[in-house]
Amino acid sequence: MKASLSYQCLRIYFANYHYNPDGMWDLLLQNLAERNILLDTEELAIVQSLFTYRKFKRNQYLLQEGDVARHESFVLRGIARTYEVDEKGKEHVLFFGPEDWWIGDLYSFLSNTPTRYNIDCLEDTEVLQVSKENLDVLYEKVPKLNKYFRILFQNAFITLTHRVGAILSRAAMERYQEFLQKYPHIEQRIANRQIASFLGITPQSLSRLRKQLAKK
């Protein structure tokens, strides 16, 4: 199992000529380091043995409604989105997951129950994935990862709290401007209807907001 896994990773390295094998772990390690989590050689080896590298094409799904989320994914390149489909068939974007972010359905992942969300790729996307079993081993063998994810979830909680506040108390225009200011890099890479969906408005409404902004 482990052997074939390594082999597969190796094969993917070569298949993906854009990707530098030596640098594959840099982004994750940097992300850890930014939260003051520094791994020694042994810990790094454990991490490397328990994560799996995967590539997804644009429009390919990482997770589909009804399936159980088997992995959490750290995005190395590209951008994914998590969305929900309502009873009228409309999509509602909950998150964008560009490089250096984690994506997945935590609830499904932890509880082993079918997810209500879909996650697909808005660009060709590369990720490092960890399964629940492996993550449990990781927490066991590298306890400092508890601190890492504690900080990660703390920040996610703060961000989401702010987002709920924005939806509750600010008009669509204000939310759009906040979005532009907060995620300028994402805004340029994704379709307006995705942004509209994230903001909780229709593409038509967003178009009108943009028109108003252009006037000024």
Add this chain to the structure above:
Amino acid sequence: MKASLSYQCLRIYFANYHYNPDGMWDLLLQNLAERNILLDTEELAIVQSLFTYRKFKRNQYLLQEGDVARHESFVLRGIARTYEVDEKGKEHVLFFGPEDWWIGDLYSFLSNTPTRYNIDCLEDTEVLQVSKENLDVLYEKVPKLNKYFRILFQNAFITLTHRVGAILSRAAMERYQEFLQKYPHIEQRIANRQIASFLGITPQSLSRLRKQLAKK
């Protein structure tokens, strides 16, 4: 109906009026235990030395906009609310904090910056508070608390994600019914206008929803 509710509150009030010092830590320890965090005698002593017990009256503030959040609070009894005031002076409830929950403004707490939120008590409320300095010491001396808060924030993140999904994709009526189902114990203790604010609608709209429900 109203009478029995008042009576119940009264009963609870008297039952807890003379707080039992020996039992003060039970709720927190139980909360830890539910997440498989068990403290030995030494660790318990450390925790007890770094938390502070405080009582607040109904309508009293734990935190006011513009101040820096110096503590995170674990609610032992009563119920608090976190709300934001928009530029028109309207209040928007982000969270209710009944017993067994944590409340505070994490962002202000961690970054040492003035908060945009207010936290006040909807009932007489008792809490255990920890300051940032003490929490840092705690993480240092009782590393397993990283795991505790990691799990806590994980769950908070899941709950908030669900809430954003609900706001984006479901009508007011549906959100209200979800709220009733999810927090039946809270619903009976707080004013409708607080619930309306939490749901992101006006008290008038909520009143109309309730009328519709009653018809059926």
Add this chain to the structure above:
DNA sequence: CGAAAATTTGACATGACTCAACTGGAGTGG
């Protein structure tokens, strides 16, 4: 280049908001 998708625009509908008035219960003081 050409088909499909995304965006924009217009006309109209609607759910939720605002403002204002009314109801009823809780608390207060004469």
Add this chain to the structure above:
DNA sequence: CCACTCCAGTTGAGTCATGTCAAATTTTCG
């Protein structure tokens, strides 16, 4: 014990932001 006030909740009428549906236009991508 009643009159009075206060406040949450309810109800009604009119308004407004945003949604819906449909069509025109632009952009994307095979």
